[in-house]
Amino acid sequence: MSVIRLLNNGSWSKPPVLTAARKILIDGLAGKWQKTELGDLATFVNGTSYDRGQLDDSGTPIIRISNITDPRSEYLTTNQSFDNRYVVQPNDLLVSWSASFKSVIWPGPTGVLNQHIFKVTEKLGNHRGFIRHAIEAVFDDMQSKVVGIGMMHLRRRDFLGYQVPAPDYCTQEAVCRFLDWLETPNNQSEPTLPSQLSEQRRIVARVGELAARIEEARGLRQQAVEEAEAVWTTGAQRLLFELDAQSVPLRELVAVQGGGTPSKKDPALWNGDIPWVSPKDMKSREIRRSADYITETATLTSSAKLIDPGAVLIVVRGMILAHTVPSSVLRVRATVNQDMKALLPNEDILPEYLCSAFWALNRHVLELVEKSSHDTRKLRTPTLLDFRLPVPSLPEQQRIVAYLDNLQAKVDSLKRLQAETAAELDALLPSVLDRAFKGEL
Numbered sequence: 001m002s003v004i005r006l007l008n009n010g011s012w013s014k015p016p017v018l019t020a021a022r023k024i025l026i027d028g029l030a031g032k033w034q035k036t037e038l039g040d041l042a043t044f045v046n047g048t049s050y051d052r053g054q055l056d057d058s059g060t061p062i063i064r065i066s067n068i069t070d071p072r073s074e075y076l077t078t079n080q081s082f083d084n085r086y087v088v089q090p091n092d093l094l095v096s097w098s099a100s101f102k103s104v105i106w107p108g109p110t111g112v113l114n115q116h117i118f119k120v121t122e123k124l125g126n127h128r129g130f131i132r133h134a135i136e137a138v139f140d141d142m143q144s145k146v147v148g149i150g151m152m153h154l155r156r157r158d159f160l161g162y163q164v165p166a167p168d169y170c171t172q173e174a175v176c177r178f179l180d181w182l183e184t185p186n187n188q189s190e191p192t193l194p195s196q197l198s199e200q201r202r203i204v205a206r207v208g209e210l211a212a213r214i215e216e217a218r219g220l221r222q223q224a225v226e227e228a229e230a231v232w233t234t235g236a237q238r239l240l241f242e243l244d245a246q247s248v249p250l251r252e253l254v255a256v257q258g259g260g261t262p263s264k265k266d267p268a269l270w271n272g273d274i275p276w277v278s279p280k281d282m283k284s285r286e287i288r289r290s291a292d293y294i295t296e297t298a299t300l301t302s303s304a305k306l307i308d309p310g311a312v313l314i315v316v317r318g319m320i321l322a323h324t325v326p327s328s329v330l331r332v333r334a335t336v337n338q339d340m341k342a343l344l345p346n347e348d349i350l351p352e353y354l355c356s357a358f359w360a361l362n363r364h365v366l367e368l369v370e371k372s373s374h375d376t377r378k379l380r381t382p383t384l385l386d387f388r389l390p391v392p393s394l395p396e397q398q399r400i401v402a403y404l405d406n407l408q409a410k411v412d413s414l415k416r417l418q419a420e421t422a423a424e425l426d427a428l429l430p431s432v433l434d435r436a437f438k439g440e441l
Contacts, residue, residue, distance in 0.1 A: 004016055006426050015183070016211050016429055017182060017208045017211050020433050020436050021179060022134075022136050024200050024436060025178075025193075025197060027137075034165070036164065036166035038135070038159065038160050039161065040166075042093075042120045042122045042131055044118040044159070045118065045121070046116075046117070050078055050080055055076055056078060060080075061075040061110075062075060062076045062077065063111040068100075068102055069096070087112060090110065094106050096116060097118060098154070126169065127169060132176075138162060171194050174192065178191045203439075206441045207436050211432070214425065221418060221425060225415060233359065236359065240361065243396075244392075246390070247389065247390055254312070254344055254385075256381060257342040258338065259304050259340050259341075259342070260304045261302070262276075262302040268297055269301070271294075272296065273295075274296065274298070275287070275289055275292075276293060276334070278339060283326075284328060285359070285408070286328055289332075306335060307335060307342045308344075310351050313327065313336060313340055313342055313343075314327040314340065315327075315339060320377075321366070322369075327354075350398065352405075
């Protein structure tokens with residue numbers, strides 16, 4: 001199984017080249033130097049618990065796992081007194097060994113160490129930074145020994161008993177300097193490695209070269225996806241701007257229906273068969289289903305009234321309005337929540353044309369959005385109804401909709417092809433690392 005994986009935001013769970021370099025170099029050292037238990041290289045002091053009754057805003061920071069995994073995480077502070085062995089100073093090596101497995105040379109502030117974190121102090125003749133990189137290199141293998149239910153953790157004896165190569169101090173320092181250089185990109189020249197690791201250095205360089213090419217290809221693929229999505233908008237805008245048609249305010253074309261939320265305390269109102277559309281459902285140009293459903297009773301006893309197919313749904317409140325004003329044509333009988341409006345077109349405008357116009361002119365609609373309390377976004381109904389758009393004859397609207405539907409089908413086909421190549425590309429870098437670890441590069 002690969003040691004890295006792609007996260008939902010498109011980034012890697014670990015830095016690919018650094019992760020590969022750690023494992024490749026530590027494995028290389030293992031073939032040339034004797035292995036030693038981690039407990040023989042350093043002392044490991046586990047953190048302690050704290051009394052919640054002595055928490056105080058002006059006290060000493062408590063360093064918890066969250067502060068290690070996310071430097072932006074807030075500290076709890078306490079006035080409680082602790083033994084000096086639990087005090088953490090800047091440049092101490094900390095290793096979380098429960099729930100989240102991560103190491104860090106602590107940047108500060110001075111604080112007290114919470115439980116499930118080791119403070120690691122190197123023994124004479126060993127390098128602190130090297131020990132940290134060695135631990136990171138073997139974390140994945142260590143996790144085959146995790147125990148527990150819910151909060152998984154490593155037993156102390158399994159952690160301290162894990163064996164890693166223990167070269168001389170100068171070699172440890174050289175390996176640490178090289179890995180630090182990889183971890184913190186800068187303009188400094190590449191540190192040298194001992195000649196015994198020349199083959200491992202070649203493999204790391206090859207991984208770096210391939211990783212750079214793959215990341216460049218992933219970036220180009222994402223750019224291609226964005227350009228494909230822009231094709232439809234550009235085509236729609238060109239059609240609308242070239243129309244020789246009267247510009248009409250929206251209030252002369254639609255009626256407006258709002259929505260609401262049935263009481264969550266009454267189970268008789270929920271899990272029915274009527275879609276209850278909220279902004280999270282507005283991910284396509286047509287709505288046929290929703291994440292949540294309500295009952296017929298809910299439509300009779302709350303403000304979530306039934307809306308017939310053919311309405312154009314639009315989001316009017318929420319943070320999504322910071323960058324997009326989503327709209328969709330409703331294809332089934334449904335309801336909406338209070339963050340939505342249903343626009344009911346009259347006989348002068350097709351719902352499909354109205355929805356297409358909203359998307360084509362989204363940048364202009366976005367200019368109507370206001371900031372409301374707590375920095376959320378709101379599109380006021382009177383402001384929306386004042387928005388003007390070109391309204392050609394119904395036959396011309398039908399022609400435009402047919403053209404844009406055909407264009408959208410081509411864009412969707414292109415995006416499906418790009419998604420297929422994306423899956424192959426995303427699998428390539430983990431495959432490269434696996435091959436590197438097997439000595440096949």
